[in-house]
Amino acid sequence: xxxxxxxxxxxxxxxxxxxxxxxxxxxxxxxxxxxxxxxxxxxxxxxxxxxxxxxxxxxxxxxxxxxxxxxxxxxxxxxxxxxxxxxxxxxxxxxxxxxxxxxxxxxxxxxxxxxxxxxxxxxxxxxxxxxxxxxxxxxxxxxxxxxxxxxxxxxxxxx
Numbered sequence: 001x002x003x004x005x006x007x008x009x010x011x012x013x014x015x016x017x018x019x020x021x022x023x024x025x026x027x028x029x030x031x032x033x034x035x036x037x038x039x040x041x042x043x044x045x046x047x048x049x050x051x052x053x054x055x056x057x058x059x060x061x062x063x064x065x066x067x068x069x070x071x072x073x074x075x076x077x078x079x080x081x082x083x084x085x086x087x088x089x090x091x092x093x094x095x096x097x098x099x100x101x102x103x104x105x106x107x108x109x110x111x112x113x114x115x116x117x118x119x120x121x122x123x124x125x126x127x128x129x130x131x132x133x134x135x136x137x138x139x140x141x142x143x144x145x146x147x148x149x150x151x152x153x154x155x156x157x158x159x
Contacts, residue, residue, distance in 0.1 A: 002050075005033070007154040009041055013054065014152055057150060065114040067141065069121040071128070072107035074136040080109065083132050087111055090131075092124050107138065 002010070008031055018026045028038040045051040060068070075083045080098050088096040095112035111128065115121045118141055125139055 005031070006041070006045075009038065010045075010051075011152075011154040013042070013051075014150070014155075060114050061145070064116055066116060067118045067121050068112065068114045069118070069125070069142070070140040071111045071113055071121075071125045072138050072140065073109040073111070073134050074101075074106050075109040075134060077108075083109060083134065086132055087128060090128065093128070106136075113139075 012027050012030060015027075017023055020026055022035070024038055025035040028035040031038065042051070042054075073083075075098070084096060084098060087093055092113060092115075093111045094114060095110070098109045101108040113121045113124050115124060121139065121141070125137060129135065129137060
């Protein structure tokens, strides 16, 4: 269970990371706790599986990755775990997840691919197909980005 301090720590850690010599100290000061207490809490969250990772978010379009595609695959139910483990390890896959299929949409597994061109996305998908032994997939290319933000938790406006 999360208490008020936990919620405040999670909320502040979603902010832009301060570009200073001691960013954790700056966050701790804003929270009214010591840097050591903040670091201890973050370590606890990680050990308990409450947070998985902290990392930079690359704005892929700004660095030239103008093409992206949601690649929808038909994966036999008995291979979902195997394929998930295989494709999620690929550095060219940014998202990898399974969902239920439907009679009019047989795809049950999805990977998100980013490249400089659509053709490069197609090559990546073909390589993944060969690596996994999957033959049935379709690619849904983005045509316009409407919104792109990370999920925000424990902010005042989403209580």
